Amino acid sequence: MYKYDSYDQTIVNERVEQFRDQTRRFLAGELSEDEFRPLRLMNGLYIQRYAPMLRVAIPYGLLSSKQMRMLAHIARKYDKGYGHFSTRQNIQYNWPKLETVPDILAELASVEMHAIQTSGNDIRNTTSDQFAGIAEDELEDPRPYCEIIRQWSTFHPEFSFLPRKFKIAVSGAQRDRAAVQVHDIGIYLVKNESGEIGFNILAGGGLGRTPYIGPSIKPFIEKQHLLSYLEAILRVYNRHGRRDNIYKARIKILVNDLGAEEFARQVEEEWNHIKDGVMKLDQKEIDRVRAYFTPPEYDPAAAEDTSFESGLESNQAFSNWANRNLFPHKIPGYKAVVISLKAPDIAPGDATDEQMDYIADLADQYSFAEIVVTHDQNLILPNVKQSDLYALWEKLTEKDLATPNIGLLTDMICCPGLDFCSLANAGSIPIAKQINEKFDNLDYLHDIGEVKIKMSGCMNACGHHHVGHIGILGVDKKGVEFYQLTLGGSSEKDASLGDRLGPAIAKEEVANVIGKILDVYVEQRQLDERFLDTYRRVGMTPFKERVYADN
Amino acid sequence: MQIIKDKAIVDDDWPVIRELESSDPIPEGKAILPLAYWQANRDQLLKNNSEHAVWIDGSVETGELLDDLDHFSIIALDFPAFKDGRSYSHARLLRERYGYKGELRAIGDVLRDQLFFMQRCGINSYVIREDKDINDALNGLNDFTIRYQAAADDAVPIYKLR
Numbered sequence: 001m002y003k004y005d006s007y008d009q010t011i012v013n014e015r016v017e018q019f020r021d022q023t024r025r026f027l028a029g030e031l032s033e034d035e036f037r038p039l040r041l042m043n044g045l046y047i048q049r050y051a052p053m054l055r056v057a058i059p060y061g062l063l064s065s066k067q068m069r070m071l072a073h074i075a076r077k078y079d080k081g082y083g084h085f086s087t088r089q090n091i092q093y094n095w096p097k098l099e100t101v102p103d104i105l106a107e108l109a110s111v112e113m114h115a116i117q118t119s120g121n122d123i124r125n126t127t128s129d130q131f132a133g134i135a136e137d138e139l140e141d142p143r144p145y146c147e148i149i150r151q152w153s154t155f156h157p158e159f160s161f162l163p164r165k166f167k168i169a170v171s172g173a174q175r176d177r178a179a180v181q182v183h184d185i186g187i188y189l190v191k192n193e194s195g196e197i198g199f200n201i202l203a204g205g206g207l208g209r210t211p212y213i214g215p216s217i218k219p220f221i222e223k224q225h226l227l228s229y230l231e232a233i234l235r236v237y238n239r240h241g242r243r244d245n246i247y248k249a250r251i252k253i254l255v256n257d258l259g260a261e262e263f264a265r266q267v268e269e270e271w272n273h274i275k276d277g278v279m280k281l282d283q284k285e286i287d288r289v290r291a292y293f294t295p296p297e298y299d300p301a302a303a304e305d306t307s308f309e310s311g312l313e314s315n316q317a318f319s320n321w322a323n324r325n326l327f328p329h330k331i332p333g334y335k336a337v338v339i340s341l342k343a344p345d346i347a348p349g350d351a352t353d354e355q356m357d358y359i360a361d362l363a364d365q366y367s368f369a370e371i372v373v374t375h376d377q378n379l380i381l382p383n384v385k386q387s388d389l390y391a392l393w394e395k396l397t398e399k400d401l402a403t404p405n406i407g408l409l410t411d412m413i414c415c416p417g418l419d420f421c422s423l424a425n426a427g428s429i430p431i432a433k434q435i436n437e438k439f440d441n442l443d444y445l446h447d448i449g450e451v452k453i454k455m456s457g458c459m460n461a462c463g464h465h466h467v468g469h470i471g472i473l474g475v476d477k478k479g480v481e482f483y484q485l486t487l488g489g490s491s492e493k494d495a496s497l498g499d500r501l502g503p504a505i506a507k508e509e510v511a512n513v514i515g516k517i518l519d520v521y522v523e524q525r526q527l528d529e530r531f532l533d534t535y536r537r538v539g540m541t542p543f544k545e546r547v548y549a550d551n
Numbered sequence: 552m553q554i555i556k557d558k559a560i561v562d563d564d565w566p567v568i569r570e571l572e573s574s575d576p577i578p579e580g581k582a583i584l585p586l587a588y589w590q591a592n593r594d595q596l597l598k599n600n601s602e603h604a605v606w607i608d609g610s611v612e613t614g615e616l617l618d619d620l621d622h623f624s625i626i627a628l629d630f631p632a633f634k635d636g637r638s639y640s641h642a643r644l645l646r647e648r649y650g651y652k653g654e655l656r657a658i659g660d661v662l663r664d665q666l667f668f669m670q671r672c673g674i675n676s677y678v679i680r681e682d683k684d685i686n687d688a689l690n691g692l693n694d695f696t697i698r699y700q701a702a703a704d705d706a707v708p709i710y711k712l713r
């Protein structure tokens with residue numbers, strides 16, 4: 001993985017000192033609350049319902065075991081012993097004290113981490129494919145480009161006060177696991193007709209109140225032009241994005257108002273001015289960053305193992321877990337192991353300090369000391385030899401980290417909702433709990449197969465409900481929590497926004513209604529059809545009729 | 552009045568005239584005029600005065616100033632609120648694309664913690680908001696010693712130094 005050199009380290013160190021001084025000035029009354037807000041937001045610090053929330057960047061989701069131990073240490077020392085992994089591959093702490101945040105940042109800096117631009121109206125952490133570097137369907141590892149973007153966007157002097165927050169995702173695989181099409185800028189690595197690898201650039205996707213799938217505005221651009229093209233997009237947006245209405249300030253509104261073609265034309269015009277200047281990327285730099293992501297030394301004999309097969313045959317629980325929680329690896333004899341943070345009795349995406357330390361140890365022992373945070377709020381050990389899988393599974397089971405539910409109904413995406421977030425209309429964690437309680441039969445869950453439930457506590461859509469196969473949105477009706485369901489969303493290559501099921505439903509009915517929806521699916525499905533495909537084939541009517549039959 | 556200019560605190564006698572109808576008489580003495588006023592009274596102003604200064608807000612197309620850049624001693628960029636970042640782009644365009652060499656001045660909601668960014672975009676003078684300590688604000692220019700990306704200052708992309 002990428003290693004800081006003295007430049008990178010100096011920047012995060014100086015940032016710590018800058019924020020220490022900003023915090024001091026705030027506490028001394030030299031900065032008003034209004035003046036401090038944008039400063040703390042640029043450092044990932046929110047003031048939430050009960051306490052501040054600190055969001056720490058995990059660039060493109062990649063962590064070393066050492067960094068994971070630091071995250072555990074921070075949870076233990078400065079928080080209540082746990083952290084929450086978010087859909088943007090970051091970690092959030094819900095209970096730090098404002099006065100201690102500079103110290104937390106200093107601790108993070110000691111392991112090459114930071115909270116720079118994890119909130120605020122700036123360019124956020126660039127996210128990527130959770131299986132980057134190991135997926136069989138990958139054209140090229142996207143992470144070097146994420147790192148190049150990270151450096152370019154860090155403290156960008158022109159783009160630190162954008163109309164709104166700005167999120168970029170990069171994927172290099174056939175299958176889109178990074179929700180690229182619902183980002184402000186989405187980037188796919190692609191090959192052109194002459195076999196050269198470059199980028200397809202999408203702009204103006206996003207969720208929130210007015211969700212859009214981002215259109216491609218530059219189907220192919222050479223690698224050397226990556227940063228100049230991004231800079232051109234950002235400049236057009238910074239100058240022309242709306243600032244009069246916070247709900248219309250995202251780039252998706254600008255792209256939609258202008259039309260993708262006109263937006264692309266303006267970007268092109270801007271880009272023509274700068275593309276051959278200092279923004280042009282050196283191949284040397286691309287090679288330098290790529291060298292940090294060379295594969296580890298895999299065991300060439302890994303595939304000769306037979307213990308994995310016999311484990312599958314002899315132990316049903318192991319085989320259930322292997323079926324759901326392993327992901328194929330491009331190297332024979334290796335697997336990526338998904339560690340479920342969706343055990344029935346925890347808030348989706350939460351991990352305790354003890355679990356984090358434990359996972360760090362497992363990463364050292366089994367996976368070249370690396371861990372990946374996923375968009376679905378789970379963790380991955382990306383490089384596990386199949387001969388180690390059984391032992392690893394046993395160890396994960398001990399700490400309640402082997403729930404065999406990846407991709408299933410209970411592997412929900414869920415924002416913090418009313419329990420933590422001051423913007424929430426309704427709870428999302430209690431709904432996750434309700435769903436877990438109702439659907440506690442693993443055989444049933446496996447029979448239902450892949451269903452992505454995504455849940456947000458308000459229109460801001462941090463839980464990406466629009467692109468859930470089943471989306472759940474918390475709404476407030478005269479002070480009472482209600483839930484608006486959508487069906488048929490997807491954040492993958494076949495991206496689509498979910499359709500509204502009908503009137504919002506009462507809190508205690510949510511799991512029951514999902515049960516009815518799944519009944520319809522089971523009756524209607526053909527062969528191995530997934531829920532999403534059945535929905536796309538039969539449409540909304542049968543679902544709607546069943547759910548609202550009694551009304 | 553004191554402002555920060557070229558990294559030092561200096562006295563300054565250029566008032567900003569915020570409101571001026573195009574038909575109003577030309578103000579006496581030094582004045583940073585609204586762009587629209589300057590454009591409407593351009594010929595008269597060029598005859599009367601030897602020094603010229605205008606202020607622009609975020610909605611202006613900087614290209615409009617292109618033909619007149621040589622006339623201006625100061626172009627002031629308005630930051631109506633801390634979070635309105637349009638003028639950062641204006642500054643870079645004026646410096647990097649249009650080659651403006653005169654003074655670029657930040658006015659409005661200008662506070663210590665923006666100065667590092669402003670300086671990098673080519674702004675070289677700052678009217679710090681009145682209720683703030685200008686000496687303290689001066690420190691804001693030196694928050695970082697490392698710059699990852701090129702802008703209107705002398706920085707090159709950092710990898711060129713690696």
Ligand code: SF4
Binds near residue numbers: 457458463
């Ligand atoms: S979706 Fe709403 S409730 Fe949930 S975290 Fe985002 S802002 Fe808070």
